């Protein structure tokens with residue numbers, strides 16, 4: 001370490017790079033090299049020692065503490081800012097101290113999904129080549145440009161135009177409102193539970209259940225795996241909205257058992273009979289409480305209490321990881337589809 005420190009310069013690269021929200025470290029390093037007209041290998045060689053780089057659409061790059069410092073120097077920003085902007089450089093994802101290499105590109109990202117960035121957002125940050133995000137969900141909705149991108153890594157059809165799917169835009173707006181009302185962490189829990197309920201009722205098995213011809217057209221164009229989460233996004237948001245109503249009152253200590261029963265009746269009627277059983281199961285883990293701390297004393301397990309205890313959801317925890325319900329499967333399990 002000391003030797004490398006001595007012979008490596010610590011100057012920033014000539015041209016800086018603007019950060020993209022949620023970008024993966026591999027994508028950032030690749031873009032930084034391209035912006036300075038240098039091969040990635042060469043930029044990495046000035047960060048330390050390690051294996052050959054991998055194209056950023058395939059996996060994430062992880063770094064040692066030393067390499068993170070050096071990358072911050074090259075980028076012309078502080079380690080704190082770099083770790084804030086590039087989630088995979090946060091302490092919890094650093095390579096263990098004493099590793100022989102300073103970076104690695106494992107077979108797959110350790111947490112999160114590699115999703116293509118909206119190219120118009122990337123262009124507005126000065127990037128013309130494809131950029132890649134590392135996100136807790138295998139999809140990303142850009143409301144600004146009306147584009148859905150996912151972890152398919154397809155360069156032929158990099159995004160789905162949401163002008164053809166206005167329901168998806170409304171669904172994302174609805175999810176954003178849930179996040180505003182409940183706070184990000186609690187909203188993620190509710191989304192996770194909603195997805196689990198959809199899995200239980202096998203809603204995710206059958207996109208035609210979303211009802212419309214547009215999904216068949218989309219599936220024919222991009223394949224069923226990519227179309228499925230788009231098709232089911234509306235129901236995911238509606239159900240999360242319903243569940244947030246109950247969860248918000250429960251957390252505020254304003255929920256009675258009668259409210260829960262009335263809610264179950266109403267939502268069961270609106271969403272379908274099949275939803276009643278999993279939602280009853282969900283309610284049993286989210287019982288009315290006077291205030292959240294009592295719930296943990298009385299043994300009622302629920303994600304809300306964990307948050308009250310001061311913990312935060314891991315930044316790249318997937319909906320599968322977050323749900324307190326037993327039914328888990330992502331709607332498009334297709335990481336590494338193109339390898």
Ligand SMILES: [Zn+2]
Nearest residue numbers: 118121142145
């Ligand atoms: Zn965009």
